[in-house]
Amino acid sequence: MLDIKRIKEDPEKVKAGLRAKEVNCDQEVDRILALDKERRDIIFATEQMKAEQNKVSKTIPQLKKAGEDTAPVFQRMGELKSQIAANDETLRTVEAEYRTLMLSLPNLPDEDLKPGGKENNEPLRYFGEPHKFDFPPKHHVDLCTDLGFIDYTRGVKLAGSGFWMYTGLGARLEWALLNYFIDTHLADGYEFILPPHMLEYQCGETAGQFPKFADEVYKIQNPTDDRTHYMLPTAEAALASIYRDEILAEADLPKKFFAYTPCFRREAGSARAEERGMVRGHQFNKVEMFQFTRPEDSDDAFDELVTKAENLVKGLGFHFRTVKLAAGDCSASMARTYDIEIQIPSMQGYKEVSSVSNARDYQARRGNIRFRREATGKPEFLHTLNGSGLATSRIFPAMVEQNQLKDGSVKVPEVLQKYLGGLEVISKK
Template structure:
């Protein structure tokens, strides 16, 4: 959430940044007008309350002197009614302001390219060379069915579309991938966590999913619980409403969890395969950092995600998302896109973002600076390290062989009990 004082004191600059993120001028003008009205009303209310205090003292003195205070009492009652009306108006304005501010996206960092959509993202670097096949490549969903390791039909029968069963060596491959990722991140200094898979509405607000993106989630009926769309939510909210000792920063967390997403608005997109499911596993990285260190930590986090792809020897590219393609809470985001041969393109497999103090303000996550003893908002960062199902898809397609088998990447073989190839039955 943005700081209303920052919006007020630097309105033109903030408005320009928000305009680049698609916020309308009408919304910004309404925000400015409401804030000005609120401040005027607040001054008026405070002056009236000070006047009432003086009048109360005068009435008390008159009563002690056994003087008639009826006119003063009547005047104070009128003043009290005016104060009550002003406070009610203030509450109404506060609600309107809060409604606007809580759905404003984060302002982009100055290094973020301005653009309307994904076509204006900027490629930063590439790693690896896509394999040249001398046979017709299969899509991962066909490979999974032919190898009897992915069962879409029964997943749809048991639950519905965009659900599946991993089977046999497919289940083992999925487990091998996330165990490998967790081990790598633990070696990089992340504390491994097992989080709740349900969170409350306050947690969803803290990371920015609520109130704007409720339609993208699965809420449990007649409860305050929501199935997590990513482990970012419970990991970031771990310190909600707490003050961390500054000397303990940065703090790194990692967790593997299922992620549940309704994928509202994605009808017709990636209806086959592992790219866009309602339930999938993801290994998440979350960092808490001092503001002056957060962009260095973003680069390190992105390198941590890249390390996984490099050790799996999967070609990928890194792009900087433009203002029109970034997530709601992000100030800057790098996407890692892995090569998918059957689609002859790169597809997103990780997003690493610095949200600066946007989530910390919503969730009231602060630290006490050991340098000056002051309590300050910290910066939060999050990144996928990686989306496991998409990693399975990338491995199946990039490591497929002409006979329909799939070779296991060397880095995963210790996690596969020495299995080197998944072969057709």
């Protein structure tokens, strides 16, 4: 949620920032300002009437003692009571619309981002060289099928299109990736979290996914009461709400977490031939990094998360690039995002495997997450950051395609071998 002070101080700058994100919210911003004024006017008028009500009520004993008629006073008290009740009802309506509009505004992009969409994304650096083969390489679907890593047919039979099932050494290889990520984050001093996979609505609201994207998640209606949960699309949705409505001690910051979860997305699988297989699906595994920091520390925290994601990909031996996203390619909740993109040979281009983002105080305002500044004793909104560390649904196909050998076998990355009993090459049985 944006700071209303920021909107009031320079509404045209806010509008321009949102347009840079390819979102025109001019009317919403104007309406928010009008509602804010109306809300403050109603509150002021109500306070004046309550003050009059208190003042008038104090005259009643004096009038009675003097034997004067108190009927006009009681009539005025009734009028004030009715008007206050009407104002309260109007205020509830105004504040409901105000809150809905405030929640609908995306985060403002950092000023150094280029405006526009992905066509203005900026590659910052490259690592390694693109993979080259001296034989016709296979697609990861064929490799995974031939080597018994994944049963696509039975995955669809169990859950429908957009799902797959890991089998045998494929399941172990997937788990080896997750163990590699987890061990690395533990070594870096991050705390391991295993959150619930079903979340309350307010988690999505705090993360910035709701109300705008409420129809893009899997919902579960409780048959015994009126509660509705949703399956988390990413662990960020859970981690962002850990300290919702709490005030942390400044000395306890930063808070550094990572979480393993399956992620559930309603997005339709791509119909393009090069994205067949597990590149785009409804369920995939991911380890997510998350930080709560002081505002002045969030830029350093962002750089730390980017470096951690890059090092994970380096450890697997992949060629990759780090890309600074243009304002319009950042998600609605984020002020800046860097993507780590690797090459999947069959797709003839780069695909994002990690997205590192800084939400600034946007999520903290939505979830009322603050810390108490030691120097002043006053609470302030903190900053939240997240990054994939990593998602496996694109790492896995890149790994088997880039590490394939001429005979159809696949080399196991050195960092994963210890999780597979020292296995170096996986061949067809």
